Amino acid sequence: xxxxxxxxxxxxxxxxxxxxxxxxxxxxxxxxxxxxxxxxxxxxxxxxxxxxxxxxxxxxxxxxxxxxxxxxxxxxxxxxxxxxxxxxxxxxxxxxxxxxxxxxxxxxxxxxxxxxxxxxxxxxxxxxxxxxxxxxxxxxxxxxxxxxxxxxxxxxxxxxxxxxxxxxxxxxxxxxxxxxxxxxxxxxxxxxxxxxxxxxxxxxxxxxxxxxxxxxxxxxxxxxxxxxxxxxxxxxxxxxxxxxxxxxxxxxxxxxxxxxxxxxxxxxxxxxxxxxxxxxxxxxxxxxxxxxxxxxxxxxxxxxxxxxxxxxxxxxxxxxxxxxxxxxxxxxxxxxxxxxxxxxxxxxxxxxxxxxxxxxxxxxxxxxxxxxxxxxxxxxxxxxxxxxxxxxxxxxxxxxxxxxxxxxxxxxxxxxxxxxxxxxxxxxxxxxxxxxxxxxxxxxxxxxxxxxxxxxxxxxxxxxxxxxxxxxxxxxxxxxxxxxxxxxxxxxxxxxxxxxxxxxxxxxxxxxxxxxxxxxxxxxxxxxxxxxxxxxxxxxxxxxxxxxxxxxxxxxxxxxxxxxxxxxxxxxxxxxxxxxxxxxxxxxxxxxxxxxxxxxxxxxxxxxxxxxxxxxxxxxxxxxxxxxxx
Numbered sequence: 001x002x003x004x005x006x007x008x009x010x011x012x013x014x015x016x017x018x019x020x021x022x023x024x025x026x027x028x029x030x031x032x033x034x035x036x037x038x039x040x041x042x043x044x045x046x047x048x049x050x051x052x053x054x055x056x057x058x059x060x061x062x063x064x065x066x067x068x069x070x071x072x073x074x075x076x077x078x079x080x081x082x083x084x085x086x087x088x089x090x091x092x093x094x095x096x097x098x099x100x101x102x103x104x105x106x107x108x109x110x111x112x113x114x115x116x117x118x119x120x121x122x123x124x125x126x127x128x129x130x131x132x133x134x135x136x137x138x139x140x141x142x143x144x145x146x147x148x149x150x151x152x153x154x155x156x157x158x159x160x161x162x163x164x165x166x167x168x169x170x171x172x173x174x175x176x177x178x179x180x181x182x183x184x185x186x187x188x189x190x191x192x193x194x195x196x197x198x199x200x201x202x203x204x205x206x207x208x209x210x211x212x213x214x215x216x217x218x219x220x221x222x223x224x225x226x227x228x229x230x231x232x233x234x235x236x237x238x239x240x241x242x243x244x245x246x247x248x249x250x251x252x253x254x255x256x257x258x259x260x261x262x263x264x265x266x267x268x269x270x271x272x273x274x275x276x277x278x279x280x281x282x283x284x285x286x287x288x289x290x291x292x293x294x295x296x297x298x299x300x301x302x303x304x305x306x307x308x309x310x311x312x313x314x315x316x317x318x319x320x321x322x323x324x325x326x327x328x329x330x331x332x333x334x335x336x337x338x339x340x341x342x343x344x345x346x347x348x349x350x351x352x353x354x355x356x357x358x359x360x361x362x363x364x365x366x367x368x369x370x371x372x373x374x375x376x377x378x379x380x381x382x383x384x385x386x387x388x389x390x391x392x393x394x395x396x397x398x399x400x401x402x403x404x405x406x407x408x409x410x411x412x413x414x415x416x417x418x419x420x421x422x423x424x425x426x427x428x429x430x431x432x433x434x435x436x437x438x439x440x441x442x443x444x445x446x447x448x449x450x451x452x453x454x455x456x457x458x459x460x461x462x463x464x465x466x467x468x469x470x471x472x473x474x475x476x477x478x479x480x481x482x483x484x485x486x487x488x489x490x491x492x493x494x495x496x497x498x499x500x501x502x503x504x505x506x507x508x509x510x511x512x513x514x515x516x517x518x519x520x521x522x523x524x525x526x527x528x529x530x531x532x533x534x535x536x537x538x539x540x541x542x543x544x545x546x547x548x549x550x551x552x553x554x555x556x557x558x559x560x561x562x563x564x565x566x567x568x569x570x571x572x573x574x575x576x577x578x579x580x581x582x583x584x585x586x587x588x589x590x591x592x593x594x595x596x597x598x599x600x601x602x603x604x605x606x607x608x609x610x611x612x613x614x615x616x617x618x619x620x621x622x623x624x625x626x627x628x629x630x
Contacts, residue, residue, distance in 0.1 A: 017101035024094040029160040031087040036318035042076035043311035122423040131214030140343035147340020158326030165323040179278040198338035201253040208246040268324035363458035367435030371546040372399035378429035390600040399436025404580040404588035407597035467545035471552035473536040475524030487543035502571035503538035
């Protein structure tokens with residue numbers, strides 16, 4: 001029920017369209033209800049003409065009765081066709097209006113879902129598979145769409161028809177209407193029971209489908225690994241197992257439907273069949289009471305003028321069919337709504353996922369000028385990880401200086417970078433940005449100014465002022481220019497070229513088939529690793545942030561490419577505060593301060609020469625080990 005209420009909130013945004021849909025459906029219902037009334041009226045009038053003709057009320061009545069009856073039937077047929085044409089015309093308009101409203105709602109849901117995915121913290125993506133997330137956005141939203149489409153388009157018309165028919169049935173004959181409606185409470189109880197059970201069943205189906213999609217995406221992304229390790233047969237088995245799980249869960253859900261649908265349909269026919277028994281009894285008793293020879297029954301009214309006649313029984317039967325036909329349709333909708341409800345819960349789980357990292361209501365301004373950073377007594381650990389990664393960690397990144405983090409894998413280097421970008425917040429302590437004075441004539445950074453907690457800054461502003469060059473560079477499918485303009489949408493051609501030249505990337509870009517407008521493919525697949533890395537450096541240069549993080553920027557390239565990237569990095573380091581994370585110590589020799597981390601703690605720090613001056617230092621051991629390996 002909560003999911004339905006949540007979806008209805010989107011309906012209320014477009015209440016005018018749904019009011020128009022309701023109005024059209026109401027007029028359609030009146031047109032449908034008028035058809036049995038026309039049939040009843042025609043049969044009653046024909047019955048009176050036939051009775052009058054056979055009784056010989058007038059000399060010409062007997063001769064004129066058949067012609068008059070045929071005229072009545074023709075007029076009745078015209079009225080029925082007119083009402084049916086009006087109904088279908090209104091139905092055409094209702095479907096169009098309803099579809100417009102539904103598409104607007106779906107756009108709202110997809111927009112909200114996409115916006116939420118863009119805002120969700122890194123921890124969400126660490127816990128959920130890409131394929132599973134994609135399944136929620138594509139398949140689950142599509143299921144909600146189908147439930148919306150049929151649920152509102154057909155369900156609204158069905159409910160209005162049922163209500164209108166019930167009013168007419170009780171107006172015609174209340175005791176007989178009560179007989180016809182006897183199965184309704186049973187059908188309602190079965191529908192509620194079925195919906196509660198099937199929501200759980202269909203949730204299992206959606207989860208199995210998500211697992212299969214996740215494996216499919218994983219195999220596509222890891223195709224090179226699958227090929228190089230000859231894992232095709234293993235992946236076929238895994239996919240077949242998940243496909244079989246999906247099939248079995250779907251079959252269990254459909255088994256319940258195979259019982260529910262025929263069962264409710266049979267109960268509905270029981271209600272219609274009851275019209276013949278109870279209606280026949282009323283017809284016989286009305287005929288016996290009204291007079292001899294059954295003339296009153298044939299005419300449709302008894303001697304008293306209000307007896308239950310054949311036209312009433314025929315109209316009542318038509319109304320009973322009108323009552324149970326939408327009931328059968330709603331039984332089918334119940335299946336679709338159960339699947340839509342399960343999918344809706346999965347969609348709202350994403351929309352309701354808490355935003356752990358948010359901007360404050362009144363953010364503080366980001367420090368101006370050359371900006372430094374400070375980690376003050378920071379303690380942090382990832383959810384599900386064993387223990388804390390950083391414990392009472394304190395470190396200063398001087399404004400305008402290059403600070404390098406080195407250490408074994410798992411020492412906490414990437415965690416420091418993540419905290420600086422505020423991908424996470426520390427559990428204890430604070431990450432601060434400090435305003436440093438402009439550099440003096442000697443080129444030295446000035447003293448630090450006022451410190452601002454990262455949590456007090458606007459999140460978008462913070463991330464615009466912190467640049468990041470990752471070990472595995474990411475490029476969007478598009479041109480070189482498209483990817484550069486992510487940093488500065490309105491940059492001029494000269495600015496783009498200057499950034500590429502500073503990143504040692506202009507030569508290879510100019511040599512591409514279409515130069516800067518060359519399509520580079522998904523994730524920049526048409527470029528080498530070194531070319532992609534230099535493009536990401538050019539992008540950060542174009543962004544021109546005061547703080548830059550270089551996270552293993554040269555770890556996956558050859559020595560010659562590393563030299564080219566190092567020249568690009570030299571441009572990036574000018575007049576900025578830089579945090580370098582590296583395993584390859586040759587890339588950090590020129591850093592102003594090298595910090596050696598071990599299990600989240602600072603072992604030692606200092607300049608390259610100073611650390612090497614102490615042969616017993618941890619850094620000296622690392623340096624000697626790498627030098628000997630080379």
